[in-house]
Amino acid sequence: EAGVAQSPRYKIIEKRQSVAFWCNPISGHATLYWYQQILGQGPKLLIQFQNNGVVDDSQLPKDRFSAERLKGVDSTLKIQPAKLEDSAVYLCASSRGRGSSGNTIYFGEGSWLTVV
Amino acid sequence: GDSVTQMEGPVTLSEEAFLTINCTYTATGYPSLFWYVQYPGEGLQLLLKATKADDKGSNKGFEATYRKETTSFHLEKGSVQVSDSAVYFCALKTSYDKVIFGPGTSLSVIP
Numbered sequence: 001e002a003g004v005a006q007s008p009r010y011k012i013i014e015k016r017q018s019v020a021f022w023c024n025p026i027s028g029h030a031t032l033y034w035y036q037q038i039l040g041q042g043p044k045l046l047i048q049f050q051n052n053g054v055v056d057d058s059q060l061p062k063d064r065f066s067a068e069r070l071k072g073v074d075s076t077l078k079i080q081p082a083k084l085e086d087s088a089v090y091l092c093a094s095s096r097g098r099g100s101s102g103n104t105i106y107f108g109e110g111s112w113l114t115v116v
Numbered sequence: 117g118d119s120v121t122q123m124e125g126p127v128t129l130s131e132e133a134f135l136t137i138n139c140t141y142t143a144t145g146y147p148s149l150f151w152y153v154q155y156p157g158e159g160l161q162l163l164l165k166a167t168k169a170d171d172k173g174s175n176k177g178f179e180a181t182y183r184k185e186t187t188s189f190h191l192e193k194g195s196v197q198v199s200d201s202a203v204y205f206c207a208l209k210t211s212y213d214k215v216i217f218g219p220g221t222s223l224s225v226i227p
Contacts, residue, residue: 031213042205042217043160056214091159097213103148103167105215109159 002026004108006092012114018080021111025073025094031055033105034067034077035091043091049075050097082115089113118143120218122206128224129196137191137221139180139206147208149173149182149189154203154220163191163204196225 005024013019025032030051035043046065047057052072060067064083069075079086089112095105123138141147148167152160164173169184178193189206206218 033215035217040220042219044217045215048214050213055212093160093215095213103209104150104162104165105209106162107152107160 004092004094004106006090006108006111008111009109010112010114012116013082015084015115016081018078019082019113020079021077021090021092021113023075023077023092023108025075025092026106028096029094029106030072030097031095031105032069032075033091033093033095034075035093037089037091037110039088046077046090079113082113084115087113087115118147118208118210118214118216120206120208120216122204122218122221124219124221125203126222126224128226131198131225131227132195133225135191135193135196135200135223137204137206137223139189139191139218141187141189141206141208143187143208143210145211147210149180150207150209151178151180151189151191152205152207152217154205156202160205196223198225198227201225 032049034046037043046060047067048055049069067077089110091110093105093107119142150165151163153163164175166173166182172181203220205220209215
């Protein structure tokens, strides 16, 4: 099956500009995650969707970050305005959902953001 | 709250040496446990997993056993290769689908 698709792979923007990342999860996966991974650290969950509803966005900086998954399939993560500390890899992941058969989450290759 | 702790790196080993990367967790209920690997410039790949106590996950010569009594999921490999050089992340998935990662352990294997 096709994996989690993300775009763009790389983006360089100036601070205070905006950027958007797109993610298409594995077909049939109900749960979609956005993670932020700063160099040298583990991934930090920004937001988790179950179908088109938000399950957890407690660590999303809502003054500048927004995310949507309108039709319960693909998702967009937006940053506006960007700050230098937003330089990171933004990882999208998906899983089938609850239950032992759906436990594995699969990651895309990430979108690498550099804010200058 | 739920959390994952890993041994600090970086870890440097000679080829064919034995590898252990310690991982312990704190979680309510019965989480699933995972090891992910990240090669330079790439995303995270699932290495192995275990979904209940005493399960052993294995893949590519790596093994880890879900120890509920010690809340641990240590990663082991009997003989590492240069190609195993990467960052290894221990993670847990709670019953409500939240996935939490440890900080990662960087492994360098030298010929």
